[in-house]
Amino acid sequence: MKIGIVCYPTFGGSGVVATELGKALADNGHQIHFITYSQPARLDFFSENLFYHEVSVSKYPLFDYPPYELALASKLVDVVRFEKLELLHVHYAIPHASAAFMAKQILATYGIHIPVVTTLHGTDITLVGKDLTYKPVVTFSINQSDGVTAVSQNLKDDTYKHFDITNDIRVIPNFIDLNRFSLKAKDHFKKAIAPNNERIIIHTSNFRKVKRTLDVIRIFEKVQKAVPSKLLMVGDGPDRVYSEQLCRDLDISENVRFLGKQDAVEEILSVSDLFIMPSESESFGLAALEAMACKVPVITSNAGGLPELNLDGVTGFMDNVGDIDSMAEHSIYILQDEDRLTTFKNNALARARQFDLSLILPLYEDFYKEVLDKSMVKD
Numbered sequence: 001m002k003i004g005i006v007c008y009p010t011f012g013g014s015g016v017v018a019t020e021l022g023k024a025l026a027d028n029g030h031q032i033h034f035i036t037y038s039q040p041a042r043l044d045f046f047s048e049n050l051f052y053h054e055v056s057v058s059k060y061p062l063f064d065y066p067p068y069e070l071a072l073a074s075k076l077v078d079v080v081r082f083e084k085l086e087l088l089h090v091h092y093a094i095p096h097a098s099a100a101f102m103a104k105q106i107l108a109t110y111g112i113h114i115p116v117v118t119t120l121h122g123t124d125i126t127l128v129g130k131d132l133t134y135k136p137v138v139t140f141s142i143n144q145s146d147g148v149t150a151v152s153q154n155l156k157d158d159t160y161k162h163f164d165i166t167n168d169i170r171v172i173p174n175f176i177d178l179n180r181f182s183l184k185a186k187d188h189f190k191k192a193i194a195p196n197n198e199r200i201i202i203h204t205s206n207f208r209k210v211k212r213t214l215d216v217i218r219i220f221e222k223v224q225k226a227v228p229s230k231l232l233m234v235g236d237g238p239d240r241v242y243s244e245q246l247c248r249d250l251d252i253s254e255n256v257r258f259l260g261k262q263d264a265v266e267e268i269l270s271v272s273d274l275f276i277m278p279s280e281s282e283s284f285g286l287a288a289l290e291a292m293a294c295k296v297p298v299i300t301s302n303a304g305g306l307p308e309l310n311l312d313g314v315t316g317f318m319d320n321v322g323d324i325d326s327m328a329e330h331s332i333y334i335l336q337d338e339d340r341l342t343t344f345k346n347n348a349l350a351r352a353r354q355f356d357l358s359l360i361l362p363l364y365e366d367f368y369k370e371v372l373d374k375s376m377v378k379d
Contacts, residue, residue: 001025001030001031001086001087001368001372002030002031002033002083002084002085002086002087003022003025003030003031003032003033003085003086003087003088003089003368004033004034004035004076004079004080004083004085004087004088004089005018005021005022005032005033005034005035005088005089005090005091006018006034006035006036006072006076006088006089006090006091006096006099006100007019007034007036007040007090007091007092007096008036008091008092009034009036009037009038009039009040009041009043010041013121013122013174013283013284013286013287014091014092014119014121014122015040015041015042015091016041016042016286017091017119017121017151017174017175017286018040018089018091018119019034019040019041019042019043020042020175020177020357021175021361021364022034022043022050023042023043023047023050024177024357024361025361025364025365026047026049026050027047027049028361028365029049030049031049031051032049032050032051033051033052033053033079033083033085034050034051034052034053035053035055035072035075035076035079036054036055037054037055037056037057037068037072038054039052039054040052041263051083053075053079055068055071055072055075056071057071058071068095069095069098069099069102070099070102072095072096072099072103073099073100073102073103073106074103076088076099076100076103077103077106077107080103080107080112080114081107081110081112085114086114086115086372087114087115087116087117087368087371087372088100088103088104088114088115088116088117089116089117089119089368090116090117090118090119091119091121092119092120092121093118093120093125093138093141093142094134094137094138096118097116097118097138097141097142097144097145098137098138098140098141100116100118100141100145101116101140101141101144101145104116113375115146115147115371115372115374115375116144116145116146116147117145117146117147117148117149117367117368117371118141118142118145118147118148118149119148119149119150119151119172120142120148120149120150120151120155120156120159120169120283121151121155121283121284122151122155122281122282122283122284122304123210123281123283125138125155125158125159125162125163125283135163138163139163139164139165142159142163142165142167143165143166143167145167146371146374146375147170147367147368147370147371148167148168148169148170149169149170149171149172149364149367150169150170150171150172150283151171151172151173151174151283151284151305152171152173152174152283152284152304152305152308153171153305153308154283154304154305154307154308155283155284155304155305156169156171158304170367172360172363172364172367173284173308173355173360174284174286174289174355174360175355175356175357175359175360175361176289176290176293176352176355176356176357177356177357178293178352178353178356178357180266181266181269181290181293181294181352182266182293182294183270183294183295183349184266184267184270184294185270186267186270186271187271189267189268189271190271193230193232193257193271194230194271196228197228198228198229198230198255199227199228199229199230199273199274199335200229200230200231200232200271200272200273200274201220201223201229201230201231201232201272201273201274201275201276201331202231202232202234202268202269202272202274202275202276202291202296203216203231203232203233203234203235203275203276203277204234204235204265204275204287204290204291205235205237205277205279205287206235206236206237207235207236207237207238207239207240207243208237208238208239209238209239209280210279210280210281211237211239211277211278211279211280212278212279212280212301212321212322213233213237213239213240213242213243214239214242214243214246215278215322215324215327216231216233216243216276216278217231217243217246217247217250217252217256218246218250218324219276219278219299219324219327219328219331220252220255220256220276221250221252222324222325222328222332223328223331223332223335224252224255226332226336227332227335227336229255229335230255230256230257231252231255231256231257232256232257232259232268232272233256233257233258233259234259234260234261234262234265234268235260235261236260236261240258243258244258265290266290266293266294269290269291269294269296270294272291272294272296273296273297273335273341273345274296274297274298274299274316274331274334274335275287275288275291275292275296275297275298275299275316276298276299276300276327276331277298277299277300277301277306278299278300278301278319278321278322278324278327279300279301279303279304279306279321280301280303280321281303281304282300282301282303282304282305282306283304283305284304284305284306284308284309285300285304285305285306285309285310288300288306288309288310289309289352289355291348292309292315292348292349292351292352293349293352293353294349295345295346295348295349296345296348297315297316297334297341297344297345297347297348298310298315298316298348299316299317299319299327299330299331299334300316300317300318300319301318301319301320301321302318302319302320302321303321306318309351309355311347311351314344314347314351315344315347315348315351316330316334316344316348317330317333317334
């Protein structure tokens with residue numbers, strides 16, 4: 001198949017999933033065309049089946065805000081026509097699904113029918129989509145898509161709850177490439193971070209309010225009193241400065257390292273003993289899955305799709321959003337006993353294997369074929 005993929009080219013979950021999916025499809029012999037405003041962060045190698053088309057936005061002074069959606073729609077028309085694409089897969093509802101609909105209508109005037117698959121990832125529905133400014137467009141774009149997928153049952157349910165959706169939504173969960181995300185031999189790195197064999201706790205996110213990074217700091221402050229520990233904060237965002245200040249206020253800065261954005265996060269996960277994700281909302285919890293694949297048990301909130309990933313008492317623990325005391329107690333319980341920690345680590349890996357890319361990729365390929373078959377019947 002010749003497939004166009006539209007995504008945000010950043011380190012965020014939707015962009016990562018879209019890029020890794022495209023790379024896997026290319027490895028399987030499909031011709032994949034990424035169409036976005038810059039090269040996706042993880043599109044970092046050459047393949048004869050991978051192509052990248054940059055969307056450039058006019059700097060015409062009349063516009064206070066560059067019309068990216070129009071530029072994207074025009075680029076989609078251009079790429080579909082001249083690369084003879086068979087299907088468009090857009091990740092994140094705004095503005096990708098609506099731009100794809102516009103492109104589809106324009107292409108129809110050329111006698112070209114291009115089916116569109118829209119994948120919902122989370123905040124496009126739970127935060128942005130609920131904004132009354134965008135809600136009608138989100139609803140329309142989802143209903144006009146030829147196929148719709150969501151990364152968790154919770155996200156599917158939330159979409160039906162808050163939008164007037166008449167289209168069917170197929171749940172295809174996020175996935176992990178176990179060839180990349182696996183335990184690496186990084187003992188020298190671990191010794192540098194924890195020279196006295198302290199436990200290493202890790203958090204990775206974009207440091208937005210919804211991720212509750214301040215909760216991570218407060219949980220760690222309680223844990224390190226009971227278990228000698230170090231905390232690695234991976235990522236960046238608006239709450240980083242507040243997190244750093246809280247570390248100073250709690251006098252724990254010497255045990256906390258802020259590492260910023262990291263490409264090889266699997267190497268850092270490989271030296272970690274526990275992953276903390278106290279998020280207010282998570283459609284799936286991709287960062288937690290990446291940790292589990294590296295044999296790192298997880299402490300998470302019970303929000304959103306996390307209960308579909310984290311098995312309470314098996315791969316880690318789940319607590320109510322904001323319950324810092326319970327999260328700290330569960331962290332200490334896992335970390336205090338070596339045999340117990342080993343059991344949780346093995347359970348985490350076993351669970352991650354159920355989301356291996358080799359198991360999820362065929363679900364997407366079958367869904368593409370299903371959408372294409374229905375599209376041919378319509379024509």
